[in-house]
Amino acid sequence: MASIGLFEASISLFCFLIFYYFLINKHYGNLLIKKYLQSCPWNWPVLGMLPAVLMRFNRIDDAIYIIEKTNLTFLFKGPWFSRMDALITVDPANIHHILTSNFSNYVKGPEFKEIFDVYGDAIFNTDGELWKNLRMSFQVILHQQGFQNLSLSVTTSKLKDVLLPLFSHYSEEGTVVDLQDVFRRFMFDISLISITGSDPQSLSIEMPEVEFAKAFDNAGEAILFRHVIPKFLWKFQRWMGLGQEKMLLEAGATFDRICAKYIDAKREEIRSQGIDHDHDHSNGESEDVLTSYIKLDTSKYELLDPSNDKFIGETLLSFIFAGRDTTATAITWFFGLLTKNPNVEAKIRQEIITNLPEASQERSWSASDHKEYLNKLVYLHASLYEAMRLYPPIPFERKSPIKSDVLPSGHKIDANSNIIIPIYALGRMRSVWGEDAWEFKPERWISETGGLRHEPSSKFLAFNSGPRTCPGKHLAMVTMKTVVVEILQNYDINLVKGYKIEPKPRLALQMNHGLRVTLSKRSSA
Numbered sequence: 337m338a339s340i341g342l343f344e345a346s347i348s349l350f351c352f353l354i355f356y357y358f359l360i361n362k363h364y365g366n367l368l369i370k371k372y373l374q375s376c377p378w379n380w381p382v383l384g385m386l387p388a389v390l391m392r393f394n395r396i397d398d399a400i401y402i403i404e405k406t407n408l409t410f411l412f413k414g415p416w417f418s419r420m421d422a423l424i425t426v427d428p429a430n431i432h433h434i435l436t437s438n439f440s441n442y443v444k445g446p447e448f449k450e451i452f453d454v455y456g457d458a459i460f461n462t463d464g465e466l467w468k469n470l471r472m473s474f475q476v477i478l479h480q481q482g483f484q485n486l487s488l489s490v491t492t493s494k495l496k497d498v499l500l501p502l503f504s505h506y507s508e509e510g511t512v513v514d515l516q517d518v519f520r521r522f523m524f525d526i527s528l529i530s531i532t533g534s535d536p537q538s539l540s541i542e543m544p545e546v547e548f549a550k551a552f553d554n555a556g557e558a559i560l561f562r563h564v565i566p567k568f569l570w571k572f573q574r575w576m577g578l579g580q581e582k583m584l585l586e587a588g589a590t591f592d593r594i595c596a597k598y599i600d601a602k603r604e605e606i607r608s609q610g611i612d613h614d615h616d617h618s619n620g621e622s623e624d625v626l627t628s629y630i631k632l633d634t635s636k637y638e639l640l641d642p643s644n645d646k647f648i649g650e651t652l653l654s655f656i657f658a659g660r661d662t663t664a665t666a667i668t669w670f671f672g673l674l675t676k677n678p679n680v681e682a683k684i685r686q687e688i689i690t691n692l693p694e695a696s697q698e699r700s701w702s703a704s705d706h707k708e709y710l711n712k713l714v715y716l717h718a719s720l721y722e723a724m725r726l727y728p729p730i731p732f733e734r735k736s737p738i739k740s741d742v743l744p745s746g747h748k749i750d751a752n753s754n755i756i757i758p759i760y761a762l763g764r765m766r767s768v769w770g771e772d773a774w775e776f777k778p779e780r781w782i783s784e785t786g787g788l789r790h791e792p793s794s795k796f797l798a799f800n801s802g803p804r805t806c807p808g809k810h811l812a813m814v815t816m817k818t819v820v821v822e823i824l825q826n827y828d829i830n831l832v833k834g835y836k837i838e839p840k841p842r843l844a845l846q847m848n849h850g851l852r853v854t855l856s857k858r859s860s861a
């Protein structure tokens with residue numbers, strides 16, 4: 337890098353500024369030049385493959401085709417001196433090597449942390465001993481009965497007291513509703529209650545704009561942008577306080593202010609209630625995440641300091657970031673796919689009814705009855721997995737090797753280089769999933785004996801694989817099944833006529849323009 341001359345750097349910067357101005361700037365988005373570029377070659381002089389990627393940002397199928405044709409692995413060439421080169425792979429053998437068998441050599445790395453800097457030392461941002469401490473504490477808290485009780489009761493009451501009455505209103509009025517917006521608000525509210533104990537009430541008939549939720553959206557947009565433009569450009573933007581970087585700075589300030597408010601209130605609540613710090617909540621009453629972290633037993637986690645508000649704030653943000661949009665996105669795609677696959681919907685409904693125990697009619701079942709019931713819904717489980725195979729909520733994974741290495745596919749990779757695993761593309765590889773890879777077929781997940789077929793996580797990567805497998809997977813599956821059962825028992829969902837469902841590239845794979853539907857109450861409900 338030190339050897340780059342001022343002249344080359346200036347040419348590179350100049351090319352980017354022109355490129356950025358004309359092609360990314362929304363105002364000029366429809367210029368003829370854009371059309372021309374869409375038919376242009378992949379690899380450009382100086383600018384590498386970046387123009388092609390940005391121009392085809394909404395034509396993701398092109399990229400998938402290229403990955404399939406290059407035997408599941410190819411080298412993306414970024415612009416000259418931009419350090420954007422990346423090895424892109426969806427080869428399950430490479431994925432297993434990177435995420436599991438050679439886990440210690442493949443880290444998130446400093447570049448990832450820099451891109452996600454607004455989240456500080458959040459669990460998904462860190463490596464090494466700090467990550468181990470965070471991961472252990474996360475898992476313990478997620479598995480505590482106190483948290484599980486709270487999470488289930490919050491989900492059920494939000495469903496019954498807010499979401500279903502809202503659906504009833506929409507169905508009576510015949511209103512077109514964006515289910516993506518509804519599920520994102522629903523997940524934001526239940527995440528916030530489970531984490532802080534307070535309800536932001538973003539899901540209501542008024543659909544208010546909630547500053548905290550908006551800050552997550554803005555931060556996500558800016559972070560995505562940092563993935564697709566060279567570092568020097570976003571650093572320059574940040575320095576100037578412009579565009580997405582300005583939005584990110586503002587989001588960071590909102591995070592700090594709102595987290596401080598939650599933390600101060602919770603510390604005060606704990607002080608005033610004089611809660612016994614040694615009391616074990618692992619079996620009994622409900623306990624939110626913030627309370628559990630403030631009372632964390634530090635003897636088990638040397639690197640975590642619950643008296644430090646920065647640590648508590650970052651933990652709060654990581655829980656919301658990790659659980660909210662992922663789950664909301666998965667439920668949205670699931671319902672989107674159901675609207676186009678009435679046979680699958682009918683089978684799920686049948687399974688829901690067949691397995692309902694008598695007692696459930698009176699709604700008097702316990703948490704363990706509920707768990708037992710959900711476990712029986714194998715076809716629903718298969719359908720949710722199938723939706724996430726085709727539309728993984730987190731569409732790509734990023735890694736960096738500490739030492740140079742050779743992948744099982746024979747590709748040599750340098751230390752500190754970038755590796756990207758496009759999870760969205762992986763689910764569509766015919767060589768991995770068969771000729772019907774693009775079809776929505778929950779049956780592929782059902783074994784000969786009628787149980788759930790196991791697929792290696794290096795092939796089904798929606799929840800990641802290896803030591804960094806999503807710790808919220810079980811919670812997410814329980815939440816999604818609970819929501820689906822309640823909605824399908826009560827409502828028919830119809831896609832607005834002529835409405836096209838398509839993905840929008842974001843950190844979580846949302847639907848472009850949402851999921852616009854009408855609802856009608858089922859006569860049996």
Ligand code: HEM
Binds near residue numbers: 728
């Ligand atoms: C359908 C829902 C979900 C999906 C598809 C999902 C998927 C994933 C994926 C792919 C990763 C790896 C990300 C990376 O390495 O950058 C991840 C990590 C993580 N997830 Fe989830 N997730 C879901 C829900 C949840 C929930 C509900 C929680 C908890 C409240 C959660 C907590 C986490 C955490 C803490 C990590 C970081 C783990 C680590 O770095 O060790 N997730 N998740």
